[in-house]
Amino acid sequence: MGSQEVSNVDWRGKHVTVAGLGVSGIPAARVLHGLGAVVTVVNDGDDERSRAQAAELEAQGIAVRLGDGDTLPASTELIVTAPGWKPGKPLFAAAAEAGVPVWGDVELAWRLRGQDGREPAPWLAVTGTNGKTTTVRMLASILEAAGLRTAAVGNIGVSLLDAVLGEETYDVLAVELSSYQLHWAPSLRAHSAAVLNLAPDHLDWHGSMEAYAADKGRIYEGNQVACVYNAADPATEDLVREADVEEGCRAIGFTLGTPGPSQLGVVDGILVDRAFVQNRQKQAQELAEVGDVNPPAPHNVANALAAAALARAFGVEPAAVRDGLRNFRPDPHRIEHVADVDGVAYVDDSKATNTHAAEASLAAYDSLVWIAGGLAKGATFDELVTGCAKRLRGVVLIGADRALIREALARHAPEVPVVDLDRTDTGAMSEAVREAARLARPGDTVLMAPACASMDMFVNYNKRGEAFADAVRARAAESV
Structure with missing residues (x-):
């Protein structure tokens, strides 16, 4: 299927x-039922919430x-799965044996584009281990600054099904895609796409780093204008x-x-383009200043360059890149600055849920006390500790798998003071x-x-970040 063909x-x-009652399964079931399909939803769980969701769907005629x-x-005849369901589940083995195709919610949305006769909006797609959400939101801000009707969709913001079937029309969509979603989206063909970075993550789901990388790489298949990569x-x-x-x-x-x-x-603090200019051998186009990126940490500047590349691939003028980056708020x-207390800055990067993300934020500061720990998800920490050891004033460890970080610190930064909090509440x-402040x-x-x-310890990284910010603000109030 060509990139602008519709199914x-x-x-x-x-x-x-439809496999899974959740943020993608329930809308998919309703959309397919509305199109006249005979829909059956299957779900692993049978708890109170699932039963309430099932009752609503059954009232609409969905089994x-x-x-x-x-x-x-x-x-x-077809399975539409929630992206998180692992490929090794017996349901999918049975489907393969029966010759039944399996689509994810992204594949379904891609196939439903143009069903109402409207010209489907091109997709500018982003994946990577870290930085996807920020880059897609930067991209949407740039596209808006260019006067284009757009939305940040996919793994964030507006659901893809709503974007392709809703009443609002778009000129272009900024689409965040996870490796799970890409695994189940064989027909996707973006206008242009970016892979921001690759580091071990979700290997329990994919089975190997090679399989994880291959699923990320699906985002480039059939691209029309640009495949954006990290040099x-x-x-x-x-x-x-x-x-x-x-x-x-x-x-x-x-x-x-x-x-x-x-x-x-980047040249002398200026973001420049040597790709979408007439003479790229000799010319460079200024796009924005590093100071226009919020925050201007190195990895976030990289996100801005990736967003700018996709926007420029779509024909956006340089001034809109600058204005979109200035308008963007993370x-x-x-890497959210919470407060300064007694000359010390307190920064919340609770979203750094893996070593690759933590490495990026640790690299942004010259002297720091690092609060770390939680569920390691099979990660190792030697490389991370080696890279940041010289900048560490001290480390405070929390969470179930903190011993893995403590052992890496003992091997590679034995001189750094470590406070090991034996608590997971x-x-x-x-x-x-308090210990970090000390x-x-x-x-x-x-x-x-x-x-x-x-x-x-927490429901999600948002709650963890809120707990950190609350503790910092309480300390700030005490120091007044």
Whole structure:
């Protein structure tokens, strides 16, 4: 299917199984039912919430089977799965044996574009281990500054199904895609796409780093104009080389250094474009200043360059890149400055749920006290500690897997003071901030970049970040 072709499936009477009651499953079931499909939802859980959701769907004429997500319903012609369901589930093995295709919510949205006769909006797509949400929101801000009707969709913001089927029309969509979503989206063909970086993550789901990278690389398949890669991460460029793209599609790199031809980069504090100019061998177009990026931490400047590359691939003028970056405000818990107390800056990067994200935020500060720990998800910490050891004033450890970080610190930064809080209750954060304040000196930064998931102590990383911010504000009130 070409990138602007639309699929005109006749859904009437088609037997579709939707796997999972959740943020993608329930809308998919309703949309398919509305198109005339015979829909059955299967779900692993059978709790009070699931039963309430099932009752609502059943009232609309949609069948639901709770507590049985592994059995393929008879007559199934298609499965539409929630992105988080692992490929190894028995349901999918049964589907493969029966020759039943499996789509994710992204694939369904892609296939439903143009069903109402409207010209479908092109997709500018972003994936990567870290930085996806920020980059997509930066991209949407740039597109808006260019006067285009757009939305940040996919893994964030507006649901893709709403974006392609809703009443509002768009000129272009800024689409965040996870590796899970890409795994189940074989037909997706973006206008242009970016892979920001690759680091081990979700390997329990994908089975190997190779499989994880391959799913990320699916975002480049069939690209029309630009495959944007990270010049500092050769694995992303390798994925471009392996992709089957439309004739004329270009590889566009971004770098924090001086850009070569067909790259965007940084020269004397200026973001410049040597890709979308008439003479890229000799010319460079100024786009914005590093100070226009909020916050101007190195990894966030890289996000801005990737967003700018996708916008420029779509024909956006330089002034809109600058204005869009100036207008952008980052989401909470992403290198968010909370307060200065007694000459020490307190920064919340609770979104740093893996080592790659933590490495990026740790690199942004010269002298810091690091609050870390949580659920390691199989990660190791030696490389992370080695890279930041010289900048550490001290470390405060919390969470279930803190011993893994403590052992890495003992191996690679034995001189750094470490406070090991033997607690996994939510109140531990207040003690962590107190201990960090004790270790810090004026001019330092106390950085909460856990390098781990939050679910051992908190509902999610947002709640963890809020607990940190509350503890910092309480300390600020005490120091007045």
